[in-house]
Amino acid sequence: MIYSLILQVATRLLIPLLLVFSVFMLLRGHSHPGGGFVGGLIAGSAFVLYAFSRGVGAARQVLRFEPQTLLGVGLACALGSGILALIQGEAFLTGLWADLYLPGGIHLYLGSTLIFDIGVFLVVIGTVVLMMFSVEERGPAVIPSRRNDTS
Amino acid sequence: MDLLLILPLAIPLGTAVLTLLLRSVPGVQRLTSVLGAVALLGASGTLLWRVATDGIRAAQMGGWPAPFGITLVADPLSAGLLGMTAFVAVAVAVYALAGMDEARQRFGFHPLFHLLLMGVNGAFITGDMFNLYVWFEVLLIASFVLLVLGNERRQLDGAVKYVGINLVSSIIFLAAVGLLYGHTGTLNMADASGRIAELRGSGVEATLATLFIMAFGIKAALFPLFFWLPAAYHTPPAPVAAVFAGLLTKVGIYSLIRVFSLLFPDPTGYTRTVLLVIAAGTMVVGVMGAMVQRNVHRLLAFLVISAMGYILMGLGFFTTLGLVGAVFYILQDVPVKTTLFLIGGMMERDTGTARLGEMGGLYQYRPVLAAAFMVPAFSLAGFPPFPGFWGKLTLVQAGLEAEQFTIVAVALIVGLFTLLVVAQIWSRAFWRPATEDDVQASGSTSQRWALNGPIVALAVVLLAIGLYAQPLYGLAEQAAANLVDTQAYVDAVLGPSAGA
Amino acid sequence: MEALLAIVSGILFACSFYLMMRRNLLRFVIGLIILGNAANLLIFTMGRLTRDHPPVIPYGAELPIEPYANPLPQALILTAIVISFGLLVFALVLVFRNYLTTNTLDADTLDAAEPDEPLDVHTETRRLPA
Numbered sequence: 072m073i074y075s076l077i078l079q080v081a082t083r084l085l086i087p088l089l090l091v092f093s094v095f096m097l098l099r100g101h102s103h104p105g106g107g108f109v110g111g112l113i114a115g116s117a118f119v120l121y122a123f124s125r126g127v128g129a130a131r132q133v134l135r136f137e138p139q140t141l142l143g144v145g146l147a148c149a150l151g152s153g154i155l156a157l158i159q160g161e162a163f164l165t166g167l168w169a170d171l172y173l174p175g176g177i178h179l180y181l182g183s184t185l186i187f188d189i190g191v192f193l194v195v196i197g198t199v200v201l202m203m204f205s206v207e208e209r210g211p212a213v214i215p216s217r218r219n220d221t222s
Numbered sequence: 223m224d225l226l227l228i229l230p231l232a233i234p235l236g237t238a239v240l241t242l243l244l245r246s247v248p249g250v251q252r253l254t255s256v257l258g259a260v261a262l263l264g265a266s267g268t269l270l271w272r273v274a275t276d277g278i279r280a281a282q283m284g285g286w287p288a289p290f291g292i293t294l295v296a297d298p299l300s301a302g303l304l305g306m307t308a309f310v311a312v313a314v315a316v317y318a319l320a321g322m323d324e325a326r327q328r329f330g331f332h333p334l335f336h337l338l339l340m341g342v343n344g345a346f347i348t349g350d351m352f353n354l355y356v357w358f359e360v361l362l363i364a365s366f367v368l369l370v371l372g373n374e375r376r377q378l379d380g381a382v383k384y385v386g387i388n389l390v391s392s393i394i395f396l397a398a399v400g401l402l403y404g405h406t407g408t409l410n411m412a413d414a415s416g417r418i419a420e421l422r423g424s425g426v427e428a429t430l431a432t433l434f435i436m437a438f439g440i441k442a443a444l445f446p447l448f449f450w451l452p453a454a455y456h457t458p459p460a461p462v463a464a465v466f467a468g469l470l471t472k473v474g475i476y477s478l479i480r481v482f483s484l485l486f487p488d489p490t491g492y493t494r495t496v497l498l499v500i501a502a503g504t505m506v507v508g509v510m511g512a513m514v515q516r517n518v519h520r521l522l523a524f525l526v527i528s529a530m531g532y533i534l535m536g537l538g539f540f541t542t543l544g545l546v547g548a549v550f551y552i553l554q555d556v557p558v559k560t561t562l563f564l565i566g567g568m569m570e571r572d573t574g575t576a577r578l579g580e581m582g583g584l585y586q587y588r589p590v591l592a593a594a595f596m597v598p599a600f601s602l603a604g605f606p607p608f609p610g611f612w613g614k615l616t617l618v619q620a621g622l623e624a625e626q627f628t629i630v631a632v633a634l635i636v637g638l639f640t641l642l643v644v645a646q647i648w649s650r651a652f653w654r655p656a657t658e659d660d661v662q663a664s665g666s667t668s669q670r671w672a673l674n675g676p677i678v679a680l681a682v683v684l685l686a687i688g689l690y691a692q693p694l695y696g697l698a699e700q701a702a703a704n705l706v707d708t709q710a711y712v713d714a715v716l717g718p719s720a721g722a
Numbered sequence: 723m724e725a726l727l728a729i730v731s732g733i734l735f736a737c738s739f740y741l742m743m744r745r746n747l748l749r750f751v752i753g754l755i756i757l758g759n760a761a762n763l764l765i766f767t768m769g770r771l772t773r774d775h776p777p778v779i780p781y782g783a784e785l786p787i788e789p790y791a792n793p794l795p796q797a798l799i800l801t802a803i804v805i806s807f808g809l810l811v812f813a814l815v816l817v818f819r820n821y822l823t824t825n826t827l828d829a830d831t832l833d834a835a836e837p838d839e840p841l842d843v844h845t846e847t848r849r850l851p852a
Contacts, residue, residue, distance in 0.1 A: 103778075108804055139330070143242035150235050153228075162285040163228045202811050206818060352798055359805045366812055370819075378820045379834035382747065385813050389754050390742070392809075396802055397761045403795070404768025457835050520836075 078124040089117035097192050107188035111195025118196070119203050127207045134200065141197035148190030152183045224281040226272060227294040229265035230304050230347060233258060234340035241332035248328065252319055255332040259308070259315040262339065266301075266308035273301035274697055278704065278714035280349065288349075288715050289410035295349035297711055298701035299549055302694075303346045303476060306556040309683070310468050311339050313557075313676035317564055318461040320672035321571075326371050326459065334371070338364035338465065345473045349715050351399045351409045354477060358395065358441070362388055365470060368462050369454060380454035387440060387450040395437035401430055402485075412715035415484040415708055431486050431493055435500075438481070441474030444534060445503030448527045452511060455526070456519030456576075460567020463519065467526050468560035472552055475533050479548065482537060483705040497538035498629050505531030505636040512643045517576050518566050518651070521643065525562070525602060528640065529555050535633060536617050539624045545702035547616035550695055554601070554609035554687060561598040561680040565591060568673060569651055578647060583656020590674055592652050594681040599648070601684060603641040608688040612695065727767040734760035747817045747827045754813060758806040762799045769795025 093114035100106025122130035131137075156165040167183040237258025244251040273279060273296050283292040296304070315335070322331055341361025348354050370381045403409055405426050406417040421427045436447070443451040451471070455463050486493060508528025515521035533555070536548025568591055573581045585592045601608035614637060621630035687694055704710055734756055741753030769792045777793035779786050821827055824834075 139242055139245065143239050143333075146235065146242070147239045150232065150239065154232070156284075157225070157228070162282055163232075164283050165285040198808060198811075202815055206815055352801070356801065356805065359809065363808060363812065366809075366816075370816065373819065375823050376835040378816065378823060379832050379836075381816055382820055382832060383835075385816055386750060386754070389809055389813060390757065393754075393757050393761045393806075396758075397764050400761065400765035400768045400795075400798070403765070403798070404770075453836055 074124050074126065078120075082120045082124045086117045086121060089113055089120070093117070093192075097188060100188055101182070101185060107191030108195055111192040112199065114192070115196045115199030115203075118200050122203060122207060127204055130200075131204070138197045138201035138204065141193045142201070145190045145193030145195075145197060148193065149187050150190075152186040152190065155183050155186070224279055224294075226265065226269045227279060227281040227296055227347065230262065230269065230308075230343040231294075231340055233262045233265055234336040234343065237261075238333045238336035238340065241336065242330075245328065245330070245333075248324075251332055252327070255336065256312070256315045256319070258336060259312040259339075262343075263305075263308040263312050266304040266343075269296055270301040270305040270697075273298055274700065278710055280714045288717075289408050289413035292353045293349035293410060293412075293715050294347050295412075295711065295715055296347055297704050297714075298697050299476070299479070299705065300346045302549070302553050302697050302701060303472065303556070304343055306553055307339065307342055307346070307469060310465065310557055310560040310680070311335075313560065313680050314461050314465050314468075314564070316672055317464070317567075317676040320669040321461050321564075321567055322459055323372075329371060330367070331371060331462075334364050334368045335461075335465065338368065338469075342469050342473055346476060349411050351402060351411060351414070353409075355392070355395055355399055358392060358473070361470070361473065362392065365466060369458050369466075371458070371462070374457070377457045380457035383450045384454035387447075391437050391440035394433055394440075398430060398433035398437060401426070401433065405430075410715065411480070411484050412708075412712040415712060418485050427486070431482075434478070434481050434485075435496070438474045438478040439500070442471050442478060442530050442534075443474070443504075443527050444500050444530055445507050445527075448504070448507065451527060452520055452523040455523040456517060460564055460570075464560045464563035464567070467522070467563045468556045471526060471530055472556055475530055475537075475552060478534070479537050479545075479552075479705065482540075483545075484708055484711070487540070487706075487708070494538055494540060497534060498626065501531045501534040501538050502629055502632045503531070504528070504534060505632060509636050509639040509643065513639065513646075516578055518569055518578055518581075518647065519563075519576055521578070521647070522559075522562050522566050525640070525643065526559055528636065529559070529602070531636070532614065532617060532633065535629055536620065538629075539620050539626065540706075541620055541624055542702050542706050543616060543623055544620035545705050546695070546698045547613055547620050549701045549705075550616060550691075550698035551610075551613035553694060553698065554613055554684070557680050557684055558598040558601050558610065561594070561677060561684065562602070564677050564680070565595050565598070568677065571673075573651070578650045581651035582654040585652040586656055590678065594674075594677045595648070595652065597681040597684045597688075599644040601688065603644045604637045605641075606688075607685075609684055609691065609694075611688065612691045723771050724767055727763060727771070731760050731763040731767060734763065745829045747820070747829055750829070751810070751813050751817055755806075755810055758802070758810070762802055765795050765798055765802070 093110040095110075096105040096113060097107055097110035098105075100110070118130055118134055121133055153164040156167055157163055159165075159167060161167070164187075169181050170178070171181060172178055237254060240254045240258070241251050244254060269279075278295065278297045280288075280293055280295045282288055283294065286292070318327070318331060318335070338361055341357050341359075341364055344357035344360060345354055348357060366381065366385055369384060370377050399409070402414060405421055406414045408414050408417060418427070421430075440447045440450075455466055458466070482493075505528050508524050508526070508531060511524035512521050512528065515524060529551070533548045533552050536544045536546075536551065538544070568588075569581060569584065570576045572584065572588060572591075575581060597608060601610035604610050604614040614633070618630055618633060621627070621633070738753040738757035738760060741749045741756065744750065744753075772789055772791045775787045775790040777786050777790045777796070817827070820832075824831060
């Protein structure tokens, strides 16, 4: 399989941009339009671009984690953010907020919704990449049909 | 804050996450899967017990008060279904250890199975229209992947039909939810039941009712929207088919009962005739389809459809007794269908064929399986002392009380035909003398325990329900009382002041 | 404006049903995509249309500036879009996989799961004991 040189050069520039932008969108979703879903789509499209320009095998190496692991960790984040509220004695999934004044005049206003959003971010990347890989690789090993297939 | 209402959702999600992350260590993954199902049974069982003794419980998600936030509500119907779901979940989780091939277990059966359970539980427990849509989609996506897991050609073929029609049904439901919101300004089911009174008799009400019947009718495989079910349910391996047959159609019919009792509690209108005609069609088509099938899995798939007709008939009467019958029938039908499909899987495994005409000797060589088959099969046919008998008896009584003699006659005749179908399986696969290649020895002792154990446990519980039906019947009576007079439900969700 | 959107939504529904009744599976999936959008537009219209301000609370304020658009239908549509994104991707992959095994997109050839079964009377009479 020959991959386009133009696409390879262009993706080398585009992918860091897309990944940084995806994190920006994720954090911006805190109090503005944006959020985990959009961020996840952007990050997912970066890996899809990489797979287009270098092949799925290379994209798997770059991703480091299997997409299923991303899905698992993402769902765990979402569940964790809900349980965090339960531990505090609030209703399930209640947003908890903390004002942090760090040295150097940095003011951070953090909420447990951010953990949920990071979970969404990871789940969306996992889904996009998993679907993409399964189309490109023609899926996991096909199990031979059971006996009596026509019945 | 009511932890008990969260657990039926949090436990399957937690188990799904753990089994997904532990997929490289199969032994631990499978243990987690079974333990997760057992924990779910503990949580759902406790919830059922508390609801049966203390009445309806509700919880508001994220601290947003109803009707603005999402409410979780457990009334006797929801809690009973949650309990039954958890019960069959344990049985299927154990059966899958030996009844599911290695490759499918490795490629995600366990996480998807628990995700499916979360979707089913969520649909049973939510009190919000849009949230119900979301849970439908959760259980749909899990069921889609479970259905094609393994990529056999006929699985893909069945899945195309299943996926296509179910997506259409979801979007019809979504459109109905949008219309309901536009005309009542609320998505909370209890709140909407109060506000929809203004629309009584208008065209909007008829449109909404039709859209809901269409959307849930497809999910519940009602006549004439059932074609996808026998096209798909026989293609996946037995544990997947068993959990589909036991739970997925029940979610559809449960939603229909919930929505009609809250939004369209109209006992005399023409909707009743429509529901009864659909019920009769569903019963007849199901049993007629089953009679001509030569493949045991396809035959069982048609019997799933037939049972839906009985439940809908109870809703169609919309009397207290009719609803008692419907609720009792739906509760006992969950383990009945699961057991039948698990046994169907065993029949294919032991004889090496799914064709009834080529089976034989099961009674001689697999007496335990044969004894276990008797219970769900004759329960389905409505024989005393099996639980199906009590369900049908109540439904027939309700029909006579409501003076709907035609549908009662149809139900009784369909019962006879069901007996014929069941007797056909019995006389072919079990009673016919074996030829030398009929029954194959398969699996180690521990495998046979994992396969037979859940089937026997399900059969024993079903027999116990049949012999001592009062607890479940009492629960069905409680549930029916709450469905006819929804004030308790509304009060539990919105607070007692809203009713005044 | 509501009337116009209602008509557009109706046209979209009609187009999608037409496409879904074709025998080509790819057209069926395209029909599903349009159907989803038609339902979303319906929800949007049902939430009543308001001009002026987005339902976003300015920094330091307690309420958004009146009159503002109804945020609930937008939230519903956003959720529905996210869900249908996942389901439609799955449907596309499924149709593609099915195409790889059968080499056709014709819905009429989908009979691997439900072949025409003979009543196999022959096998049965042979095997029944005399």
